[in-house]
Amino acid sequence: MYDYHIHSHFSSDCDVDMEEMIQKSINIGLKEICFTDHIDYDYQDSSISFEFHIPSYISHINALIGKYKNHIKILRGVEIGIQPHIVEMCDQLVTEGKFDFVISSIHTADKKDIHLGDFFVGKTPREAYEKYFSELLICTKEFKNFNVLGHMNLLKRYHHHVEIQDIKDYFHIIEEIFKSLIHNGKGIEVNTSGFRYGLGETVPCKEILSFYKSLGGEIITIGSDAHTPEQLACKFDYTYDLLKEIGFKYIAVFENREPIFKKI
Numbered sequence: 001m002y003d004y005h006i007h008s009h010f011s012s013d014c015d016v017d018m019e020e021m022i023q024k025s026i027n028i029g030l031k032e033i034c035f036t037d038h039i040d041y042d043y044q045d046s047s048i049s050f051e052f053h054i055p056s057y058i059s060h061i062n063a064l065i066g067k068y069k070n071h072i073k074i075l076r077g078v079e080i081g082i083q084p085h086i087v088e089m090c091d092q093l094v095t096e097g098k099f100d101f102v103i104s105s106i107h108t109a110d111k112k113d114i115h116l117g118d119f120f121v122g123k124t125p126r127e128a129y130e131k132y133f134s135e136l137l138i139c140t141k142e143f144k145n146f147n148v149l150g151h152m153n154l155l156k157r158y159h160h161h162v163e164i165q166d167i168k169d170y171f172h173i174i175e176e177i178f179k180s181l182i183h184n185g186k187g188i189e190v191n192t193s194g195f196r197y198g199l200g201e202t203v204p205c206k207e208i209l210s211f212y213k214s215l216g217g218e219i220i221t222i223g224s225d226a227h228t229p230e231q232l233a234c235k236f237d238y239t240y241d242l243l244k245e246i247g248f249k250y251i252a253v254f255e256n257r258e259p260i261f262k263k264i
């Protein structure tokens with residue numbers, strides 16, 4: 001199995017050493033892992049900074065690639081927190097970083113934090129969902145230097161107490177997002193962290209994944225979004241079955257930012 005969304009001590013919200021993540025991955029039999037530590041420029045919670053020194057990050061991973069080369073394949077990735085006003089900065093960062101794989105994620109919308117919930121203040125659930133997906137569409141069209149869109153519909157992960165929304169009401173915006181992704185050779189990830197947040201499902205959910213498939217979407221990676229070793233490859237068996245059930249025949253892994261398809 002291939003876990004394409006893993007954090008380490010280079011992310012401000014994670015204090016697990018990279019090597020610990022690698023050893024656990026080897027123990028549970030993963031073939032490939034990709035570190036995707038957080039860079040979120042202009043993050044809307046000033047008490048935390050999601051930035052790190054990229055050359056140190058790359059050289060740290062390179063040393064571990066050498067050390068564990070006979071046991072597991074390790075990739076140099078990044079999870080970029082994208083916002084419409086920082087597209088250029090992110091583009092430059094990715095170009096200079098020479099990563100193997102890039103996840104583009106929205107952690108804030110409307111310049112407000114989704115995790116803490118500021119984003120929801122003063123909005124009806126419907127307004128929040130519309131704003132979130134509209135901003136995701138803008139970012140997807142304007143920022144091109146990535147491989148997959150991270151955890152689509154993150155709103156649900158943090159605020160599932162918000163009045164349940166029928167996701168089909170937003171399919172007109174999601175369709176545009178998917179068409180843009182497919183046209184530009186990008187994909188999405190299926191993130192299994194929804195299970196540890198009590199959602200009982202992946203992020204995005206089956207309905208959105210099926211919609212992506214029906215529009216011709218093929219590039220899909222699986223990531224646990226692990227911040228501790230125990231969270232690695234969480235619910236991957238379930239997710240492989242889910243993807244097969246939807247009709248996906250392959251998942252993607254990456255080399256030099258290019259997808260390679262693996263049969264599931």
Ligand SMILES: [Zn+2]
Nearest residue numbers: 079105150151
């Ligand atoms: Zn994220």
Ligand SMILES: [Zn+2]
Nearest residue numbers: 005007079225
């Ligand atoms: Zn993450």
